[in-house]
Amino acid sequence: MxxxxxxxxxxxxxxxxxxxxxxxxxxxxxxxxxxxxxxxxxxxxxxxxxxxxxxxxxxxxxxxxxxxxxxxxxxxxxxxxxxxxxxxxxxxxxxxxxxxxxxxxxxxxxxxxxxxxxxxxxxxxxxxxxxxxxxxxxxxxxxxxxxxxxxxxxxxxxxxxxxxxxxxxxxxxxxxxxxxxxxxxxxxxxxxxxxxxxxxxxxxxxxxxxxxxxxxxxxxxxxxxxxxxxxxxxxxxxxxxxxxxxxxxxxxxxxxxxxxxxxxxxxxxxxxxxxxxxxxxxxxxxxxxxxxxxxxxxxxxxxxxxxxxxxxxxxxxxxxxxxxxxxxxxxxxxxxxxxxADDMITIRGINVFPAAIENILRQFPEIVEFQGEVTREREMAELILHLETDRLKDAQLPAFAEKVISALHVSLNLRPAVKFAASGTLPRAEMKSRRFRVTPAKS
Ligand SMILES: [Zn+2]
The missing domain is CATH 3.40.50.12780 (ANL, N-terminal domain)
Structure with a gap:
C-alpha cells in the first residue's frame, strides 16, 4: 500500500x-x-x-x-x-x-x-x-x-x-x-x-x-x-x-x-x-x-x-x-x-536505443544503477553492462547475470557482457544522465 x-x-x-x-x-x-x-x-x-x-x-x-x-x-x-x-x-x-x-x-x-x-x-x-x-x-x-x-x-x-x-x-x-x-x-x-x-x-x-x-x-x-x-x-x-x-x-x-x-x-x-x-x-x-x-x-x-x-x-x-x-x-x-536519432547504438548489426535496454534492466529490483559501455574491437561493437546491485550475495551474482542477459536476449536479441560494480561507484547525476558511453577502438 x-x-x-x-x-x-x-x-x-x-x-x-x-x-x-x-x-x-x-x-x-x-x-x-x-x-x-x-x-x-x-x-x-x-x-x-x-x-x-x-x-x-x-x-x-x-x-x-x-x-x-x-x-x-x-x-x-x-x-x-x-x-x-x-x-x-x-x-x-x-x-x-x-x-x-x-x-x-x-x-x-x-x-x-x-x-x-x-x-x-x-x-x-x-x-x-x-x-x-x-x-x-x-x-x-x-x-x-x-x-x-x-x-x-x-x-x-x-x-x-x-x-x-x-x-x-x-x-x-x-x-x-x-x-x-x-x-x-x-x-x-x-x-x-x-x-x-x-x-x-x-x-x-x-x-x-x-x-x-x-x-x-x-x-x-x-x-x-x-x-x-x-x-x-x-x-x-x-x-x-x-x-x-x-x-x-x-x-x-x-x-x-x-x-x-x-x-x-x-x-x-x-x-x-x-x-x-x-x-x-x-x-x-x-x-x-x-x-x-x-x-x-x-x-x-x-x-x-x-x-x-x-x-x-x-x-x-x-x-x-x-x-x-x-x-x-x-x-x-x-x-x-x-x-x-544520435543515441542509437549498433551491436553486432542490431540497432538498439539505450531506453529499450533501460526498460529491461529496471524490471530487476536488484539493479540499483547501471552503465552501458560500447567498446569496439576489430570493427565489432560489444556491449558491456556495469551493474550495481543490492540484496545479492557474491555467490548469487553469476546466476543473476545470466538472468539479465537472458531477458535482454529474449526482448532485444542482445547478449551483452555483464560486470558488477561495487555499491555506490556508478555515477548518479542530478541533471541529465549519460548511461551509455562508447569507448574508442583500441589500436
Ligand atoms: Zn490526454
Missing part, C-alpha cells in the same frame, strides 16, 4: 478553451502567431533574417506553407554563439531588453546560452502551468524542487510555475540529498519535481537514512531532462518507490516546456497553443504520416525574443492527433520520446 490519496483533481486544465480547441481553430491560432513571429524575426533578428534571406523568404508565410521555412539545428546555434559571443545573434531585441540568462546542460556539446525577455520567460513559466494542471496539481499542493538552481534552465520555470498556480513552492536548491530528505520530512510536500534518475537516487539516500520514501506523503512526481518517466519500468519503479503517480514532461532550455501528460498518461501532449509540432523523416526532412516514428521538429510561438523556428530536436516520437479521453485536442506523443 502506498500513501497516495487518490483524490480526484478539480482542475485538470490550465486553459480549457485552448486545450480542447478544435484542430482547425488551433491551426488558425498557430497561423496568427507564426506570422507575428516571422514579422518580428524579419525586422530585427539577425540570425533569422540571414536564414530567411538565404531561403528567399522576404515576408511572413502562412502556416500552410510552414515547410518552406528552413530548419534550425543545434549546431547552427553553437556556431552562432561562437561567432557572436557571448549570446549569439538569435535575438530580436537589444540585450538590455532581456532579463534572464540560462544555458543548456551541454550533454550534446558546448552549453548554449539562452536569453529571455520578461515576456518570453513569463510564457515559458506559463507552459509549466499546463504541465501541473495536466497532472492535477493545484492550490494546496506543495511542490518540492530537488534541483540545484544552477545555470541550467532545468526546473527554474517549474519552480516559478508552482507558485503561479497557487501551490506552495519549496526549494531543494543548495542541499545535499540527505538535507533534501530532511526538508521533505519537515515540510511534507505532495509533489516532487526532478529528473527520473535523481528520483531513484534520492529514494536510495532516503533508504540509507532509514526513511521510506513512500511514507513521505507525496502523491505525484513530474520528471524531465531524460526520457525515464516515459520508460514503463522506470516509471513503475519511481511510482512504487515513492508512492506517487509519476508524470513525464518534455522540455528544452532553448525551446520551452513543450509537452505534458494528462491523467491518462499515454505520453506527453504537445502544448500546441505555444508550439508547432512537426514529425519528419530525419533523412528526407519530409513529414511522416500520423502515428509513424520520426524526428520531432518544433517552433516556439511565444518566445519571440529568442525564437526557434522549425528546430530539429533530434528526439524521435510517434504523434497522434485524435482527441484524447481527457478531451484535449493537443497532439499526443504516444509512449513519450522514444530516443534520440
Amino acid at each position: 502506498t500513501s497516495k490519496t487518490n483524490k480526484k483533481p478539480q482542475n485538470i486544465y490550465h486553459d480549457r478553451a485552448l486545450e480542447t480547441m478544435p484542430r482547425k481553430q488551433l491551426e488558425k491560432l498557430q497561423d496568427q502567431l507564426l506570422r507575428k513571429l516571422q514579422t518580428v524575426s524579419l525586422q530585427s533578428n539577425p540570425f533569422y533574417r540571414a536564414k530567411f534571406k538565404a531561403a528567399g523568404i522576404r515576408k511572413p508565410i502562412p502556416w500552410s506553407r510552414l515547410s518552406d521555412l528552413p530548419f534550425t539545428t543545434k549546431s547552427e546555434l553553437m556556431a552562432d554563439q561562437l561567432a557572436h559571443p557571448p549570446f549569439g545573434s538569435d535575438l530580436a531585441f537589444p540585450v538590455a531588453d532581456y532579463t534572464r540568462m540560462h544555458q543548456t546542460s551541454g550533454t550534446t556539446g558546448a552549453p548554449v546560452r539562452w536569453l529571455d525577455t520578461a515576456e518570453s520567460w513569463s510564457n515559458f513559466v506559463e507552459q509549466w502551468c499546463f504541465v501541473y494542471r495536466g497532472a492535477g496539481i493545484t492550490r494546496g499542493d506543495r511542490v518540492f524542487a530537488a534541483f540545484s538552481f544552477g545555470p541550467f534552465s532545468g526546473f527554474w520555470t517549474g519552480f516559478e510555475a508552482s507558485y503561479r498556480i497557487g501551490s506552495l513552492a519549496i526549494t531543494g536548491g543548495g542541499q545535499t540529498s540527505e538535507q533534501r530528505i530532511a526538508t521533505m520530512q519537515a515540510t511534507q510536500p505532495t509533489v516532487l519535481i526532478c529528473t527520473p534518475t535523481y528520483a531513484l537516487r534520492l529514494a536510495e539516500v532516503a533508504g540509507t537514512m532509514g526513511v521510506d520514501p513512500a511514507k513521505l506523503g507525496l502523491r505525484a512526481s513530474i520528471h524531465a531532462g531524460e526520457p525515464g518517466a516515459g520508460i514503463p519500468s522506470t516509471r513503475r519503479k519511481i511510482e512504487q518507490t515513492w508512492g506517487v503517480r509519476a508524470y513525464d514532461h518534455c522540455g528544452m532550455t532553448e525551446m520551452g516546456a513543450v509537452g505534458f501528460e494528462c491523467q491518462h498518461q499515454l505520453g506527453p501532449h504537445v502544448n500546441e497553443a505555444h508550439f508547432i509540432l512537426e514529425v519528419i523523416d530525419p533523412k528526407t526532412g519530409k513529414k511522416v504520416d500520423e502515428g509513424e516514428r520520426g524526428e520531432v521538429v518544433l517552433t516556439n510561438l511565444r518566445r519571440a525574443g529568442s525564437p526557434l523556428i522549425r528546430y530539429r530536436t533530434g528526439d524521435l516520437a510517434e504523434a497522434t492527433y485524435t482527441r484524447c479521453s481527457c478531451r484535449r485536442t493537443f497532439a499526443l506523443l504516444r509512449g513519450g520520446l522514444l530516443g534520440r
Whole structure:
C-alpha cells in the first residue's frame, strides 16, 4: 500500500478553451502567431533574417506553407554563439531588453546560452502551468524542487510555475540529498519535481537514512531532462518507490516546456497553443504520416525574443492527433520520446536505443544503477553492462547475470557482457544522465 490519496483533481486544465480547441481553430491560432513571429524575426533578428534571406523568404508565410521555412539545428546555434559571443545573434531585441540568462546542460556539446525577455520567460513559466494542471496539481499542493538552481534552465520555470498556480513552492536548491530528505520530512510536500534518475537516487539516500520514501506523503512526481518517466519500468519503479503517480514532461532550455501528460498518461501532449509540432523523416526532412516514428521538429510561438523556428530536436516520437479521453485536442506523443536519432547504438548489426535496454534492466529490483559501455574491437561493437546491485550475495551474482542477459536476449536479441560494480561507484547525476558511453577502438 502506498500513501497516495487518490483524490480526484478539480482542475485538470490550465486553459480549457485552448486545450480542447478544435484542430482547425488551433491551426488558425498557430497561423496568427507564426506570422507575428516571422514579422518580428524579419525586422530585427539577425540570425533569422540571414536564414530567411538565404531561403528567399522576404515576408511572413502562412502556416500552410510552414515547410518552406528552413530548419534550425543545434549546431547552427553553437556556431552562432561562437561567432557572436557571448549570446549569439538569435535575438530580436537589444540585450538590455532581456532579463534572464540560462544555458543548456551541454550533454550534446558546448552549453548554449539562452536569453529571455520578461515576456518570453513569463510564457515559458506559463507552459509549466499546463504541465501541473495536466497532472492535477493545484492550490494546496506543495511542490518540492530537488534541483540545484544552477545555470541550467532545468526546473527554474517549474519552480516559478508552482507558485503561479497557487501551490506552495519549496526549494531543494543548495542541499545535499540527505538535507533534501530532511526538508521533505519537515515540510511534507505532495509533489516532487526532478529528473527520473535523481528520483531513484534520492529514494536510495532516503533508504540509507532509514526513511521510506513512500511514507513521505507525496502523491505525484513530474520528471524531465531524460526520457525515464516515459520508460514503463522506470516509471513503475519511481511510482512504487515513492508512492506517487509519476508524470513525464518534455522540455528544452532553448525551446520551452513543450509537452505534458494528462491523467491518462499515454505520453506527453504537445502544448500546441505555444508550439508547432512537426514529425519528419530525419533523412528526407519530409513529414511522416500520423502515428509513424520520426524526428520531432518544433517552433516556439511565444518566445519571440529568442525564437526557434522549425528546430530539429533530434528526439524521435510517434504523434497522434485524435482527441484524447481527457478531451484535449493537443497532439499526443504516444509512449513519450522514444530516443534520440544520435543515441542509437549498433551491436553486432542490431540497432538498439539505450531506453529499450533501460526498460529491461529496471524490471530487476536488484539493479540499483547501471552503465552501458560500447567498446569496439576489430570493427565489432560489444556491449558491456556495469551493474550495481543490492540484496545479492557474491555467490548469487553469476546466476543473476545470466538472468539479465537472458531477458535482454529474449526482448532485444542482445547478449551483452555483464560486470558488477561495487555499491555506490556508478555515477548518479542530478541533471541529465549519460548511461551509455562508447569507448574508442583500441589500436
Ligand atoms: Zn490526454
